[in-house]
Amino acid sequence: MNSGENLTSKIAIGTRGHFSIGNISKKGEFWGGVYHIEVVAGWTIDKKTWMIVDFTDMKAAVSRVLNSGFEHGFVVPQESRKLAERFRKKGMNIIETPGWSLEWLPIMIFDRLRVALREPAHLRLIRLQSVPGNICQVEAGDERIKVGKIRNPKRRSSWECNLNFGHRIIGLWKCETPHSHSWKPKIRFNRELMTEEYTFITAKIEEKLKKSWQWKWVFQTSDDFWLSISSRKKHIKELSSPPTTEMIAMEMIREIEHVLRKTGTDIQLVHFELWETPTNFVTT
Numbered sequence: 001m002n003s004g005e006n007l008t009s010k011i012a013i014g015t016r017g018h019f020s021i022g023n024i025s026k027k028g029e030f031w032g033g034v035y036h037i038e039v040v041a042g043w044t045i046d047k048k049t050w051m052i053v054d055f056t057d058m059k060a061a062v063s064r065v066l067n068s069g070f071e072h073g074f075v076v077p078q079e080s081r082k083l084a085e086r087f088r089k090k091g092m093n094i095i096e097t098p099g100w101s102l103e104w105l106p107i108m109i110f111d112r113l114r115v116a117l118r119e120p121a122h123l124r125l126i127r128l129q130s131v132p133g134n135i136c137q138v139e140a141g142d143e144r145i146k147v148g149k150i151r152n153p154k155r156r157s158s159w160e161c162n163l164n165f166g167h168r169i170i171g172l173w174k175c176e177t178p179h180s181h182s183w184k185p186k187i188r189f190n191r192e193l194m195t196e197e198y199t200f201i202t203a204k205i206e207e208k209l210k211k212s213w214q215w216k217w218v219f220q221t222s223d224d225f226w227l228s229i230s231s232r233k234k235h236i237k238e239l240s241s242p243p244t245t246e247m248i249a250m251e252m253i254r255e256i257e258h259v260l261r262k263t264g265t266d267i268q269l270v271h272f273e274l275w276e277t278p279t280n281f282v283t284t
Contacts, residue, residue: 011246012042012124013052015059016279019066021095023075023102024083035105036129037066039113040283041122049172050242053122055280056174061116065109070095075102106138157193159202160186163209167218167243168225178217178225181276185209185252188271201260201267208259209252218243249274249282 017039022032039062041053073095076084084094097104106128113123125139166180193201216237219225241247253272260267275281 011045011052011250011282011284012040013055013058013246013280013282014038014040015055015062015281017059017062017066019071019073021070021073021075024080037062037106037109038127038129040124040127041117042124042283044122045246050244050247052246053118055245055276057118059279061113061118065112065116069093069112070105070109075105103136106136110138157191158186158188159198159205160184161206161209163213165213165216165218165237167248168223169242169244170220170223171242172244183213183248184275185249186273186275187256187269190266190268190270193267197265197267201263201265204259204263205256208255212255213237213252218248245274245276245280245282249284253284 015038016036018034018036020032020034022030024030039058041058045052073093074087075095075097076087077099078096081096084096087094095105095108097108106126109128110123110126113126117123123140125137128136161184163183163185164180165183166178167175168178169175187205189201216235218237218239220242221238221240239247239251249272252274253269256269256272260269271284273281273283
């Protein structure tokens with residue numbers, strides 16, 4: 001991250017899904033497997049809802065696209081239409097791709113999600129994993145297929161922890177009742193840290209996050225609900241905005257960056273994720 005760049009200006013949300021398909025190779029070999037997908041949307045937060053898009057809407061759109069055209073499908077390239085027609089007569093769900101490579105799938109999913117999402121302009125990227133370690137990625141504005149290996153973060157350049165706290169969001173029916181999540185913030189630094197430095201820095205970050213969030217209820221300052229339990233104010237964390245996952249992530253980023261500045265080192269936060277559930281996350 002460049003000096004002075006605000007990481008919160010690149011906030012995004014994501015969700016995961018998966019589907020099972022079969023395919024045929026150019027040599028006539030039959031294959032199949034389960035494909036895992038990550039869909040990321042950003043960067044603009046709606047000042048009415050204080051969210052980018054509703055997780056429920058996003059998950060529903062991903063589910064519709066995968067279940068209506070990809071789940072239990074069989075991939076056949078367009079140049080083999082006779083083969084595709086034979087399979088269709090057998091009642092098979094055929095997915096026609098422009099070429100033999102399964103790397104066309106993320107582009108096809110990307111295009112269909114643009115139609116399925118209420119706010120298609122928010123769609124940023126789709127990452128498809130076929131076998132452990134192999135990914136295909138498509139980004140908005142650069143719809144060329146990017147293929148590569150998943151790089152496991154260096155042991156001393158990334159860190160994560162678990163936090164338990166609850167929140168309540170006024171006006172969002174499913175979140176108006178105070179409820180809790182097991183949150184997982186994940187961070188990556190701008191360089192690899194030596195063991196002693198890593199231990200010192202991450203201990204400071206963990207201390208700050210746990211003091212600020214662990215076992216607390218997060219409410220908006222204007223929410224009068226928490227006033228009724230103000231005798232337990234030490235268990236309350238106030239935010240000036242509604243405590244959506246996006247706004248909680250932005251607050252955590254500010255807290256982590258404050259800790260890093262106080263250490264007086266050149267260490268910077270270059271990537272942040274906040275997992276609300278095993279499938280829903282906010283990222284930068």
